Amino acid sequence: MRRRRPLILFFLPGLVLYLAVFVYPTLSGLYYSFTDWDGLSPSHRFVGLDNYLRLAEHIVFQKALVNNLKFMAAVVFCQTILSLVLALYLQRSTHVNAALRSLYFIPAILSSVSVGFIWTFIYDPSFGMLNNLLESAGLSSWSRNWLGDAGIAIYAVAGVQAWAHIGQMVILFVAGLQAIPADLLESAKLDGGTRWQVFRHVTWPLLAPAAALVVSYTTIQSFKAFDLVFTMTGGGPNYxxxxxxxxxxxxxxxxxxxxxxxxASCVFLLLIAVITFLQFKALRTERVTY
Amino acid sequence: MLNRLAGILLLTGFACIVILPLLLVVFTAFKTTPEFYRNPIGLPAAWSLEHLVALFKEQPMWRYFGNSLIVTAATVLLELLLAGMIAYGIIRLGGRGSRLLFALFAAGLMVPSQVNMIPIYQFVRSLGLMNSLSGLVVVSVSVLLPLSVFMLSGFMRTLPKEILEAGEIDGAGEWRLMLQIALPLSAPYLAAVSAFLFIIVWNDMLFPMLMLTGKENMTLPIALLQFRGEYVTDYPMLLTGVMVASLPVIILFVLLQRYFIAGTLAGALKG
Known part of the structure; x- marks a missing residue:
């Protein structure tokens, strides 16, 4: 027991900070959610479940919820498929492959404000590179106001989110692929398996943990997105x-x-908890060993 | 053969998708304004320093840069120190108490800043820490504790117990065991975690935006955000800002890329 005493000192500074600046405010947020506080005045009234009931009927909130799901689905789909395919071609550690992996990683180290500005410019209806390229390719009918069109703006931002994070996911997939024992793949090929068969029956089941990791990471990351949407569209046009x-x-x-x-924050947190829980359940059921 | 060709096409295609936007930033930053309106994409006819000079003249760029540097360095160092101590404590304490403390920090992983921005903002304001770099450091360190404790304790758990026990028999106290055995053995991992945290803090937007209201205290991303108010759709000016703000991180990445990549692996595996 005497030996353990100094250990308290190891926890103390971090724990105090964590409890004061993280745990306490988080709990006080739960309390505020039952009040009508405006954030400025010294007093507030306790209003019970009023805020929650109003949220359930709030049209913009409902719209935001749907948009969150759209954004998440688009990002998870693009980011996972593209990074998997790229990783399959980049798994061997040659100089060229290593250089390409690093190159793909660069967008992930830029600030989201920078990424947001770059792509706002690319999407610009009059000066933007995207419309310019489409026009030079004879596809002017495809050009549009990417961030100003209520039907596609959310997907335009989702594409940027994927652009910024694909490089990171490639790294995760390559690590997963390199962990697959080479002799397994070798013997599957010797047994006369086609490239697709080898992928489908050997690579993919063994890659499942890495894929699950990428999907769960991307799901949460895109569900709690803020920076890019805030910088590029601010929620508009028309919510x-x-x-x-x-x-x-x-x-x-x-x-x-x-x-x-x-x-709204508490509902947001609850949704994140539900997603995390579902993923946790799903991850536990799929583990393959050979 | 066909597969090889498809691979080459795909890899070069995506390389272009990554490089073209970055080149566009450089091209635009070095164009004169009239040329930008004539030719918004493509190489500049004559490389002009007009916007670069104007940016440094109109904006305290060095100040923003210094603010970013101070906040990032202080946050990452404090984070490593505090989280390192907690992680060491967790593996040494053992038993129920250790599991409880670990769970307390791990629970914080579920609460992203987007969820608790309101109460933390209120808390910071009530303490009078608004518009202060040290206030921002305090918030950033606290918000990153769950992630860092999770990563560091996960790694320290893999250190061979025998080494610490041998040190103990030799009469070393906990502080010496941590400083002379646990931390040095974790050095490569600490470097990867630092790189990972560096990127997060250097690029952080939410809390700096909420807290740093005065121009003299802004970090680079917040300064950039504010440029949009000043330069509206003056893209050459905005993208010059993007270029100047991004250059330091890109250089750092080129020099230390294996730590950044190792950090990403470590950070993603927290799930």
Whole structure:
């Protein structure tokens, strides 16, 4: 027991900071969600479940929820498939492959503000590279106001999110692929398996843990997205890119409905918990060993 | 053969998708404004330093850079120190208490900043820490504790117990065991975690945006955000800002890429 005493000192500074600046505010957020606080005035009223009931009927909140799911689905789909295919071609550790993996990684080290500005420019209807390229390719009918069109703006931002993170996911997939014993693949080929058969029956089952990791990481990362949407569209046009995080931000810091925004935050947290739990369940059931 | 060709096409295609936007930033930054309107994409006819000079003249760029550097360095160092101590404590304590403490920090992984931005903002304001770099460091360190404790304790758990026990028999106290055995043995991993944290803090937007209201305290990403208010759709100016703000990280990445890549692996495996 005497030996353990100094260990308390190892925990103390970090624990105090964590409890004060992280745990306490998080819990106080739960409390605010039951009040009508505007964030500025010294007093507030306790309003019970009012905020939550209003949220359930709030049209912009519902829209944000749907947009969150759209954004998440688009990012998970593009990012996972593309990074898997790229990783399959990059798994051997040659100089060229290593250089390409590093190159693909670069967008991930830029700030989301920078990435947002770069792509706002590329998507610009009059000066943007995208419309310019489409026109030179004779596809002018495809050109549009990418971030100004309520039907596609959310997917335009989702594409940028994937652009920024594919390099990271390639790294995860390559690590998973390199962990597959080479002799297994070798013997499958010797047994006369086609490339697809080898992938389908040997590589893929063994890659499943890495794939699950990529999918779960991407799901959470895209579900809690904020920076890119905030920088590129700010939730517009006409709330078509409003997601939960921008809704919370706007409700708290532009409309000064702190209590209401705190309630939205609690719902947001609950959804993240549900997603994490579902993933945890799903991950436990699929593990293959040979 | 066909597969090889498809591979080459795909790899070069995606390489272009990554490089073209970055080249576009450089091209645009070095174009004169009239040329930009004539030819918004493509190489500049004559490389002009007009925007670069204007940016440094109109904006305290060195100040922003210094702020970013101070906040990032202080946050990463404090984070490693505090999280390292907690992680060491967790593996040494053992038993129920250790599991409980670990769970307390791990639970924080579920709560992203987007969820608790409101209460943390209020808390910081009530303490009078708004618009202060040290206030931002305190918040950043706290918010990153769950992730760092998780990563570091996960790694320290893999250190051979015998080495620490041998040190103990030799009469070394906990502090010496941590500073002279546990941390040095974790050095490569600490480097990867630092690189990972560096990227997060250097690029962080949410709390700096909420907290740093004065121009003199802004970090680079927040300064960039504010440029949009000043330069609206003056893309050459905005992209010059992007170029200047991104260059240091790109150089650092080229020099230390294996740590950045190892850090990503370590960070993603937290799930």
């Amino acid at each position: 078509s890119t409003e997601i939960l995080s921008t809704f919370i931000y706007g409700t708290a810091f532009s409309s000064f409905k702190f209590g209401f925004a705190a309630a």
